[in-house]
Amino acid sequence: MRKKLPLLVVLLFAASMTLxxxxxxxxxxxxxxxxxxxxxxxxxxxxxxxxxxxxxxxAxxxxxxAxxxxxAxxxxxxAxxxxxxAxxxxxVxxxxxxxxxxNDPFALKPISPLxxxxxxxxxxxxxxxxxxxxxxPELHPYPSxxxxxxxxxxxxxxxxxxxxxxxxxxxxxxxLDFAKDLKVTPEGKTFTFTxxxxxxxxxxxxxxxxxxxxxxxxxxxxxxxxxxANFVGLDDFKKIVSAKTDKTAGTIxxxxxxxxxxxxxxxxxxxxxxxxxxxxxxxxFYDATKNPEVLKPSVNLGAYxxxxxxxxxxxxxxxxxxxxxxxxxxxxxxxxxxxxATVFEILKxxxxxxxxxxxxxxxxxxxxxxxxxxxxxxxxxxxxxxxEYNLGRAPxxxxxxxxxxxxxxxxxxxxxxxxxxxxxxxFSFVNPQSPYYNKEVNEFKYSxxxxxxxxxxxxxxxxxxxxxxKDGKAIEIxxxxxxxxxxxxxxxxxxxxxxxxxxxxxxxxxxxFNAYVxxxxxxxxxxxxxxxxxxxxDPDAFKSNIITGGTQNNxxxxxxxxxxxxxxxxxxxxxxxxxxxxAEAQKILSDETPIFFLWNITNFSPMLKKVGGxxxxxxxxxxxxxxxxxxxxxxx
Numbered sequence: 191m192r193k194k195l196p197l198l199v200v201l202l203f204a205a206s207m208t209l210x211x212x213x214x215x216x217x218x219x220x221x222x223x224x225x226x227x228x229x230x231x232x233x234x235x236x237x238x239x240x241x242x243x244x245x246x247x248x249a250x251x252x253x254x255x256a257x258x259x260x261x262a263x264x265x266x267x268x269a270x271x272x273x274x275x276a277x278x279x280x281x282v283x284x285x286x287x288x289x290x291x292x293n294d295p296f297a298l299k300p301i302s303p304l305x306x307x308x309x310x311x312x313x314x315x316x317x318x319x320x321x322x323x324x325x326x327p328e329l330h331p332y333p334s335x336x337x338x339x340x341x342x343x344x345x346x347x348x349x350x351x352x353x354x355x356x357x358x359x360x361x362x363x364x365x366l367d368f369a370k371d372l373k374v375t376p377e378g379k380t381f382t383f384t385x386x387x388x389x390x391x392x393x394x395x396x397x398x399x400x401x402x403x404x405x406x407x408x409x410x411x412x413x414x415x416x417x418x419a420n421f422v423g424l425d426d427f428k429k430i431v432s433a434k435t436d437k438t439a440g441t442i443x444x445x446x447x448x449x450x451x452x453x454x455x456x457x458x459x460x461x462x463x464x465x466x467x468x469x470x471x472x473x474x475f476y477d478a479t480k481n482p483e484v485l486k487p488s489v490n491l492g493a494y495x496x497x498x499x500x501x502x503x504x505x506x507x508x509x510x511x512x513x514x515x516x517x518x519x520x521x522x523x524x525x526x527x528x529x530x531a532t533v534f535e536i537l538k539x540x541x542x543x544x545x546x547x548x549x550x551x552x553x554x555x556x557x558x559x560x561x562x563x564x565x566x567x568x569x570x571x572x573x574x575x576x577x578e579y580n581l582g583r584a585p586x587x588x589x590x591x592x593x594x595x596x597x598x599x600x601x602x603x604x605x606x607x608x609x610x611x612x613x614x615x616x617f618s619f620v621n622p623q624s625p626y627y628n629k630e631v632n633e634f635k636y637s638x639x640x641x642x643x644x645x646x647x648x649x650x651x652x653x654x655x656x657x658x659x660k661d662g663k664a665i666e667i668x669x670x671x672x673x674x675x676x677x678x679x680x681x682x683x684x685x686x687x688x689x690x691x692x693x694x695x696x697x698x699x700x701x702x703f704n705a706y707v708x709x710x711x712x713x714x715x716x717x718x719x720x721x722x723x724x725x726x727x728d729p730d731a732f733k734s735n736i737i738t739g740g741t742q743n744n745x746x747x748x749x750x751x752x753x754x755x756x757x758x759x760x761x762x763x764x765x766x767x768x769x770x771x772x773a774e775a776q777k778i779l780s781d782e783t784p785i786f787f788l789w790n791i792t793n794f795s796p797m798l799k800k801v802g803g804x805x806x807x808x809x810x811x812x813x814x815x816x817x818x819x820x821x822x823x824x825x826x
Contacts, residue, residue: 294374295452296372296374296381296452296456298355298364298365298366298372299363299365299366300365300366300370301356301358301365301366301367301515302365303515303516304515304516304816304819304820305803305820307519307802307803307820307822308802308822310824310825311519311802311803311822311823311824312822312823312824312825313519314519314520314521315519315520315521315822315823316520316521316522316523316524317520317522317523317524317543317544317801317818317821317823318523318524318525318526318541318542318543318544319344319523319524319525319526319542319543319544319545319546320525320526320527320528320533320536320537320541320542320544320545320546321340321341321344321525321526321527321528321533321545321546321547322528322529322530322533322546322547322548322674322675323341323527323528323529323672323674323703324341324501324502324527324703324704325341325344325345325499325500325501325502325504325505325525325527326339326341326342326344326345326346326501327485327501327704328342328478328484328485329342329345329346329349329350329484329485329486329487329496329499330476330483330484331346331350331352331405331463331465331487331490332405332408332409332421332423332463332465332475333346333421333422334418334419334420334421334422334476335417335418335420335422335711335741335742336418336707336708336711337422338422339703339707341703343811344525344546345499345505345507345525347492347813347814348492348493348494348507348523348818349487349490349492349494349495349496349507349510350463350487350490350491350492351367351368351463351490351491351492351493351513352368352397352401352402352405352463352464352491353367353368353460353462353463354366354367354368354369354372354383354442354459354460354462355367355369355372355383355456355459355460356460357456357457357460357726358815359570359807359808359809359814359815360807360808360815362570362808364453364456368385368386368389368397368491368514369383369384369385369386369442370384370385370386370387371383371384372384377449378449378455379445379446379447379448379449380443380444380445380446381443381444381445381446381455381459382441382442382443382444383441383442383443383444384439384440384441385397385398385399385440385441385442386514387440388514389491389514390512390514391466391489391490391491391512392489392490392491392495392510392511392512392513393488393489393512394511394512395466395468395489397464397491398437398440398467399435399436399437399440399441399442400435400437400467401464401465401466401467402433402435402442402462402463402464403433403435403442404464404465404467404470404471405462405463405464405465406430406433406444406462407433408465408470408475409421409424409427409475410424410427410428410430411475412424413476417711417741418476418711419475419476419477420476420741422741423461423741424741425733425734425737425740425741426457426458426461426733426734427458427461428447429446429447429448429450429458430444430445430446430447430458430459430461430462431445431446431447432444432445433445433462442462444459444462446458446459448761449761449763450760450761451728451760451761451762451763451768453726453728454726454728454730454760457726457728464491465483466489468489469483469488469489470483486499490510491510491513491514492510492513493509493510493513493515493518493816493818493819494507494508494509494510494518494523494818495507495508495509495510497522501527502527503526503527504524504525504526504527505524505525506522506523506524507522507523507524507525508521508522508523509521513819515816515819516819518818518819519803519819519820519821519822520818520821520822520823523818526541526542528545529674530549530674530676533545533547533548533549534548534549534552534555534556534796537556537562537796537798538556538559538561538562540561540798543797543798543800543801544795544796544797544798544801544812545795545796545797546795546811547795548796549676549677550608550609550610550611550612550676550677551610551676553610553612553794554610556796557796559796561798561799561800562796562797562798562799563796563797563798563799563801563804564794564795564796565794565795565796565797565804565806565812566792566793566794566795566806567793567794567806568792568793569723569793569808569809569810570727570808570809570810571723571725571726571727571809571810572621572723572790572791572792572793572810573721573722573723573790573791573793573810574616574619574621574721574722574723574787574788574789574790574791575613575677575678575681575719575720575721575787575788575789575791576719576720576721576722576785576786576787576788577595577596577599577681577685577717577718577719577720577785577786577788578710578717578718578719578720578744578745578784578785579592579595579716579717579745579783579784579785579786580713580715580716580717580718580744580745580746581745581746581747581784582713582746583716584659584660584661585659585660585665585667586667586716586717588648588660589782589783590644590645590647590648590650591645591648591650592783592784592786593634593644593783594641594642594644594645594648594692595641595685595689595692595694595717595786596634596641596783596786597634597635597636597637597638597640597641597644598636598638598641598688598689598691598692599634599636599684599685599688599786599788600636600688601615601636601788601789602615602636604681604684604788604789605788605789607680607684608677608678608680608681608684609677609789609791612791612792612794613789613790613791613792614789614790614792615633615788615789615790616787616788616789616790617631617632617633617634617780617787618631618776618779618780618787619722619729619732619735619736619776619779619785619787620729620732620772620776621790624729625769626729626768626769626772626773627776628772628773628774628776628777630773630777631776631777631780632780632781632783634783634786638691638692641692642692645657645692650665652693655693656693656695657692657693657694664695665693665694665695666694666695666696666697667689667694667695667696667697667716667717668696668697668698668699668715668716668717669682669685669686669696669697669698669699669716669717669718669719670699670700670701670706670709670710670715670716670717670718670719671698671699671700671701671706671718671719672700672701672702672703672706672707673700673701673702673703673706674702674703675719675721678719678721679698679700681719681788682696682698682700682719683698685717686698699715710744711744713744713746715744718744720744720785721791722735723791723810729759729772729775730756730759730760733756733760735785736752736756736779736784736785737752737753737756738750738753745784745785746784747779747782747784747785749778749782751774751778752775752778752779755771755772755774755775756775758771759771759772759775793806793810795812797812799824800823800824801821801822801823801824802821802822802823802824803820803821803822804817804821
């Protein structure tokens with residue numbers, strides 16, 4: 191599955207990604223970067239379950255267009271300073287010198303100070319989490335396509351930071367983060383950020399504009415031979431055509447290749463994050479054998495630093511004494527690995543305080559547990575599942591064959607089977623609740639008769655119950671999926687049974703997650719069961735999944751008009767014209783069907799009730815927007 195990049199990396203990225211939600215482990219998705227990568231975004235939103243208890247909608251779907259303003263307002267304390275108890279680090283001083291008027295979309299407010307824990311909160315303590323699958327093998331601040339997964343986000347959002355601007359998933363607006371002001375040239379292409387004063391790396395060394403320059407210069411380089419040695423958000427990163435710094439003034443000036451809708455422009459700029467010059471200079475950027483920082487960063491800017499790290503077992507993190515936002519409430523965060531069969535039991539027996547994701551089949555059981563608080567909500571960038579076809583192989587390169595498979599899939603029943611009813615049908619890369627959704631797309635309503643007629647009309651024949659290909663041989667296809675995802679395993683089994691009714695033999699091929707990602711990236715598959723979400727909430731986020739040569743384009747789809755739409759859509763400032771462009775792209779993809787969209791997953795996440803301060807934001811993860819730093823243990 192693919193995950194949209196973080197608003198650390200979305201924001202670390204503004205593109206689309208694959209994520210781990212509701213019993214799933216995501217693959218990748220681009221759109222913003224590390225510091226940005228943590229709040230990445232997708233294009234979809236709320237999904238109410240059709241069975242099981244109906245979740246409360248803690249978040250309303252709000253997709254921001256080029257000039258659309260969100261309904262929520264940002265409440266920021268303009269000049270509050272908070273000193274940590276154990277260090278002299280000053281948290282979020284708020285001076286902002288915005289040179290533009292109040293109606294300017296780039297007149298950003300500073301990120302809000304961390305709220306203080308209530309007097310009743312237990313001081314210090316630890317938080318232990320458990321998630322499906324192994325932890326990320328590499329923790330690069332600019333992850334490559336092969337390593338950007340939800341498991342990367344789990345750790346990266348705690349240790350990496352440095353975005354000049356960040357997206358607030360509570361208020362759905364951009365804010366200044368490591369920058370204290372922003373100046374934009376009149377034509378809207380050049381942005382000058384001034385760093386906050388006194389920023390430090392975790393080892394106490396000063397953060398400088400040179401660190402941003404090194405990050406940009408390294409990530410912008412493209413390895414045309416080995417795509418795995420490229421930043422997963424490179425497609426959008428290239429829109430930043432230059433980065434210039436002034437060490438004396440403490441400024442970073444970033445120039446875009448064109449004028450873009452404000453939300454997209456900020457998401458591109460958000461992808462530039464620093465790497466410590468002292469430890470990264472002169473080392474290969476993506477070669478883990480020669481640069482240990484790729485595997486386990488020794489200095490960072492996030493709320494926590496790594497104490498110990500074993501991707502197969504657990505990561506132990508402790509507070510960063512120099513985090514500019516202040517001191518996190520927890521003295522230690524432990525992230526454990528788990529499997530579908532054990533993750534809920536680990537939470538239930540209180541060996542962990544929080545399970546990021548559990549299999550949907552355990553939703554009702556977890557919700558009924560008196561010690562567990564089940565958080566369920568509709569996300570502005572929720573995860574959606576899809577069937578991905580490899581157009582480079584026969585018979586998957588035949589549109590009629592792909593369409594027949596689509597008609598053979600009963601979304602409504604499959605949601606109940608694979609997702610315990612926790613999802614709603616989705617028919618495009620844009621959620622039906624979005625203002626960008628095109629109601630004219632072909633929904634491929636379930637009908638085995640239509641599926642059979644489609645194959646017959648296209649010249650496929652049955653022989654002894656076996657469907658013959660154009661070469662006269664019986665058709666056998668392989669469906670690949672990650673074994674960390676029980677829902678996708680159930681979908682694969684369903685396809686095996688359903689397609690048998692069309693005379694198609696299906697081989698189910700489950701792989702360990704990292705092996706699955708590698709296989710799909712290499713286009714060594716017939717059908718892949720993917721998922722995307724978690725990126726910046728704009729239809730442009732799906733771009734890398736479908737444009738010719740896109741970093742997430744596993745199907746191999748190529749259409750000149752779709753390429754042109756995504757090239758111009760992000761630059762179109764007229765909301766009506768933007769909607770028309772993306773409506774056209776949806777229609778083309780629906781007609782050509784390189785990807786068959788299944789449903790949008792309802793977000794849910796169980797946590798022990800003794801963890802306080804937890805409120806779902808409008809994003810697809812509970813832990814966006816410094817959640818780890820603001821949660822606390824109660825005396826319960």
